[in-house]
Amino acid sequence: MFDIDNYFKDFMSKEEIFHERDVLRPEFVPSLLPHRNHQIQKIAEIVACSLKNSMPSNIFIFGKTGTGKTAVISYVSNHLNRQCRNANIPESKWIFLNCQEVNTGYRVLAKICDEIDPDNPVPIAGWPIDVVFDTLIEKINTNLKGNCFIILDEIDVLVKKARKSQDVLYNLVRINSHLKSTKVNIIGISNVLNFKSALDPRVLSSLGEEEIVFPAYNALEIKDILEQRAARAFYPDVLDPSVIPLCAALAAKEHGDARKALDLLRKAGEFAERRNAKQVTIDHVYFAQDNMEKDKMKEYCEALPLQSKMILLSIYQLEKHLNQETIITGDIYNTYCEMVELIPGLNKLTQRRVSELIRELDLSGMVNARVKSTGRYGRTKFIKSNVPLRDLQDYLQNESRIAELMNIPPSCIRNKITRFSGKKFRKLM
């Protein structure tokens, strides 16, 4: 049996790897941001006029994940507010919203209201949207003195999700005409470079006053970032000299994502720590990388709704029994229909919805789905699991209702009905 008290006791007494582990976490904002001088300067030049009670331009920021967008804004906001305190003028309010989480117009307005006045929260639903907007104006006029910066991270998600949210954005960028003394500025962040084309021209003209692009880091730049953080995060001589260049090279291969590099370095350190190693080596990095991928897939799979798991089960069944043969949407839907009927109380979804769920699995990286035309035999998706069958089996077996079905081959597989004479691919039913 695992002796938890002894484990904690040993943990306290063993030689330490980390000096300040949290320095490697994405939310940590260092006192210097290497290779982002130009972006810091540009944003600082735009927002500086708020110190003289003028309204800065709205800003659009583009850049892929892990290119330092959020860190730079946090950095500028800290310095601007420090200047406000020194000059004895009201500090600006900085409200960060991630549109992946706050993804409807109503919720954006409600969340801003709650950030300004947390004692009187807006209900999560129920109010007409214009009432929420009026409430926001009232809260800003009553509670805020300095400028207010609203940062909409992943703004493309908000715009893509609902047309109505563009009306909210339009009202938000024009809110200043309703305000007494405070001025509101919007900073939209997106990692989709062509996202502007999806924007309503009315919103675009107000929101896109200034644009800043954050290019991806190259391996040398990531190496600098890692060295700066590692100097604080680890004790001296704990890192093998090859560790940082390796983490930098691996992350640079993935579109220059510094966040991933930091994560990899931290995980490698944690593996070394758990193995009581005195030094973090490249083996720990490779091990960390392998485990990060597996953990990500496992977590994602376990969090999926039952219907998506049923689709994964269908893919598992088809791959298990068909060996390397091509699987198409129709095969999956037929297998899915048969499997669903074995679970009491579970509704059968339409093919349209199943196709959408397959697309989501494809986007997540769980499966690989490519649209191909087979001429006279139609146009469909060719689907392959990206996870080894054994891993997929492990993930699915945690769901008891699915575990029971894993050893029952559906009749469409047992009967092996061929429609297209095996010319291009086999259709099962």
Next chain:
DNA sequence: GATCCACAGGAAATTAAGGGTC
């Protein structure tokens, strides 16, 4: 060149749930 297949995927409608006001 026309036809055909098996969907893909966009858009609008529907349904259910959660919450509010009057």
Next chain:
DNA sequence: GACCCTTAATTTCCTGTGGATC
């Protein structure tokens, strides 16, 4: 309790696709 609002999930309807076949 009736009615209104928003949201998320899903269905329904529809047009588009592209390469093999006729």
